Amino acid sequence: MHTLLPFLLAMIAAIVLLNMWANQLKIAYPILLVVAGLLVSFMPGLPRVRINPDLIFFIFLPPLLFEASWTISFKEMKKWWRIIGSFAFLVVFFTALSVAIAANHFIPGFTIALGFLLGGIVSPPDAVSTGAITKFVKIPKSTSAILEGESLLNDASSLIIFRFALVAVGTGQFVWQQAALSFLWMVIGGAGAGLLLAWIFVQGHKRLPLDAQSHIALTLIEPYFMYWVAEEFHCSGVLAIVSGGLFMSGKRLVFLNSASRIQSFSVWESFVFILNGVVFLIIGLELPEIVEGLRAEGIPLRTAIGYGVLVTGVLIAARMISAYAALLATIIFRPSVVPQARSNRRRWLMPMLLGWTGMRGVVSLAAALAIPITLENGTAFPQRNLILVITFVAILLTLLVQGLTLPYLIRRTKLFDGLVEEGAEELVRQQMKQGLKQHVYQFLKVKYENELNGHTGLEKFLKQWEERSKATDDSWMNEKTKVIFVELLETQRQFLTELNKDPTIDEEIIRQQLYQIDLEEERLKII
Known part of the structure; x- marks a missing residue:
């Protein structure tokens, strides 16, 4: 404990310093975090931190999703619900399917079930990364709302795919009828559980004589409770957090006083910032062990990286195809809601830019780390180390390639000039x-x-x-x-x-x- 505590404090200090450096360089801090995670793996003498895969989701996902649902504008989500819904569900499924087919075809030993598992992990773009990158450029509020709403809901849809694929890998079979019923229960039950618990929490905040510190303490544990209760009933804990968070966000003026709202803003912002950094550094600490596992399985690291590059290309291509398909479908079936543009060039550049915003981040990393080490029969989980490497490479490449070039593309194409009115x-x-x-x-x-x-x-x-x-x-x-x-x-x-x-x-x-x-x-x- 005495040796681990200074190390944990040093991790937090490193995250703060990286954020300061990112602000100086005017780049998104997740870019430096993923690079730092990679560099940590080369540092000798550092302790190897192991977290139970079953606890990864429970530790990291509830606060990250709750904070995202708390800060997003539900009014804007309703306004752009069609495109948000299509990107959050249809595009995620199409991306996962594309990854599954590519992995099954090009990666030896990858079944369709393993491919869907990998697709569910890497399909959701990261809200934190996108928001951190776009804050350095001016984009229309509508585009920002679409990206935020999509990245909130696609976490839920992708993790549902992840859960079904995990069951298929473990059991070796997939019954479509049973899966359809389970899917409906996960969606309806998860959203219902989140709304019910959120209502109970709001009533508790209103009726109990709580001060600001007590209000904030309760909001820190409530997303964990939503997730746990929903999972106990075998429905989606992620959807429970999202629906419950959106409900409580809309009632914040009712059950929180001014002191609670002011203080909770800073507390939650710092808490989520630290969680994001810790996940990236944890993968860096686990990379040496992951690489050793690859070598034991006879897979060269260069080959694994090549597979990661392949999957990243599939991710980018699938999102680009989806963005242009959405525009074409809108032009054909709903021409009245086609996005306004001053020229056809700008109209056809918009999907390209929207497709280029698919940076992956902490949710994908947490999902990959949550893969169990062994199956229920005690055998090693197939291709776990390879999936972790592919996921890390996809996050690294999307953040470095897309994340660093996105602000330049926005300025170079002048796509939003005239759409963002300064005054x-x-x-x-x-x-x-x-x-x-x-x-x-x-x-x-x-x-x-x-x-x-x-x-x-x-x-x-x-x-x-x-x-x-x-x-x-x-x-x-x-x-x-x-x-x-x-x-x-x-x-x-x-x-x-x-x-x-x-x-x-x-x-x-x-x-x-x-x-x-x-x-x-x-x-x-x-x-």
Whole structure:
């Protein structure tokens, strides 16, 4: 323990330093993490960390998926549900099928079941990687929402494929009728379990006398509980987390107070950031043992890397084909919703760019590490080490090749020039603040008309929330005015909640303003 603890602390410090370096270089930090994981495998004397494969999903997936579902805009997901649904389910299945066929044909000893297992592992693009890469370039909100929604749901669909393939490899048979019923139960049962548990958790947060620390502590364990309960009933724990997370995200103003929302944002962001880094470093620590296993099986490392390059090519080609097939299907069957573009060149470049965003990341790595070491009969799991190497190579190549070139392609093609309006977001923000100002003024005039006459404290209210209080002292803020001020903040939240129903307004702008209101309420508490 005394030797392992400094090593774990050093891992976290290394992750922080890599993130700092990535910001300096203006590249996505997952790119440096995957390279660091590779370099760690060459460092002598480091301990080999072994984690029970059965615990990989349980340790890493619940918080990663819960945080992703918490931060995504459900309104944008509903707006673009057709393309998100097609990429999250149809494209994932097509990619897994393509990988299965290619692996069965080109890799000796790979059955179709093993191919689907590998396909389920490497088919989902990574939300963290895509978001970290696209933050350095300006892309339309619609494109960002599609990528975020796809990467959230495709984790669920790909891991369902992974689970069925795992059973097929272990039993040596696959019954389609039984699989179809199991699939329906996994989807319906998983989503239902997540929604039910999320509702129970929301009621608990609302009714129990919890402070900010207690609220945050509960949100840290709730995704684990959702996953565990769903898996106990043999339905999808991943879908339980996604559906439950989306439900709780929409109710955050109901069951969390301002202090909980402010503090939880930082806690969750740091927690997920560390988890992402730890997974990449763990694969680096396991690579020497994986390579030894390959040699024992008579597979040269160069050959395994070649298979990884082949699978990566299949992944990129399958996503490109899917993107163009989606555009053609839209043009033929639903021409009214074809993406707007200033020229045919831009319209046909859009699927290419969308196909180039398929960077793989931590979910694929966690799924590969979750493959059991042995089958139920005690024999070694077939091709486990090879699958791990192929997965790592696919992640490495997609992050390095696609991740490093994507910002350049966006700038070079000028695909989004004119679609990203520089002043549009600021104009919406100004209009929203003006609406808030009028709403607060009308609220005060109607409810506190008598108190407004000659009350300098209430007059300052109108300027306090808009100008961040230019007054040099807060002596005017007595207990009575504090109560009214808190009431004003709450009515602003209600106004923004109603405003968010407007499909033309970006939910991210609403959330930013809600965060400012939370900060204002917390500042009020220390006056």
